[in-house]
Amino acid sequence: xxNKNANISQILITEEEIxxxxxxxxxxxxxxxxNALKPPCMIGLLKGSYVFMADLLRLIDLPVEVDFIVxxxxxxxxxxxxxxxLKDAFLxxxxxxxxxxxxxxxxxxxxxxxxxxLKTRSPSSLKICTLLNKPSRRKVDIKIDxxxxxxxxxxxxxxxxxxxxxxxxxxYIGVVEK
Ligand code: IMP
Ligand code: MG
Numbered sequence: 576x577x578n579k580n581a582n583i584s585q586i587l588i589t590e591e592e593i594x595x596x597x598x599x600x601x602x603x604x605x606x607x608x609x610n611a612l613k614p615p616c617m618i619g620l621l622k623g624s625y626v627f628m629a630d631l632l633r634l635i636d637l638p639v640e641v642d643f644i645v646x647x648x649x650x651x652x653x654x655x656x657x658x659x660x661l662k663d664a665f666l667x668x669x670x671x672x673x674x675x676x677x678x679x680x681x682x683x684x685x686x687x688x689x690x691x692x693l694k695t696r697s698p699s700s701l702k703i704c705t706l707l708n709k710p711s712r713r714k715v716d717i718k719i720d721x722x723x724x725x726x727x728x729x730x731x732x733x734x735x736x737x738x739x740x741x742x743x744x745x746x747y748i749g750v751v752e753k
Pocket of ligand 1: 685730736
């Protein structure tokens with residue numbers, strides 16, 4: 576079998592750069608929610624956010640609650656106009672502070688749909704935290720509250736993010752030769 580780094584043409588963001596930036600974002604979230612009455616509900620979008628979320632949450636110095644939403648993907652990439660929720664969050668979200676944890680915001684269609692859906696569950700606030708952002712590809716307006724890195728229009732993998740279900744276990748963000 577080939578090794579896990581096969582077909583990676585470039586390391587875009589190193590493990591060390593990710594670690595440092597995730598620490599900064601965790602410190603911001605800790606500061607922003609330190610006076611909250613209840614722990615914020617951190618809702619990860621599976622599968623892509625799981626590595627980022629695991630690292631981020633362990634660096635947040637506050638109690639948090641955790642849940643996940645699974646959105647449908649067609650083939651190997653998301654088709655924005657056909658985003659479907661396969662598994663919803665189980666936590667009671669009414670009156671709660673929600674932070675959505677996403678791996679990468681591309682067109683923004685996935686998050687638009689998820690935000691519209693979560694608003695129907697009457698949270699007291701709803702914020703978005705993403706590891707990566709591709710602003711040049713945006714089709715809908717999304718306000719990002721916590722963004723680790725802006726990247727160019729490249730197809731990337733690693734740190735939880737896949738191509739055809741592979742490369743999620745790379746510790747860095749790399750560009751894959753498709
Ligand atoms: P959006 O609805 O277009 O914002 O799509 C966001 C989703 O598309 C992400 O959560 C990823 O699952 C996927 N995606 C977008 N860009 C990439 C990429 O460069 N590599 C891997 N997946 C990507
Ligand atoms: Mg995703």
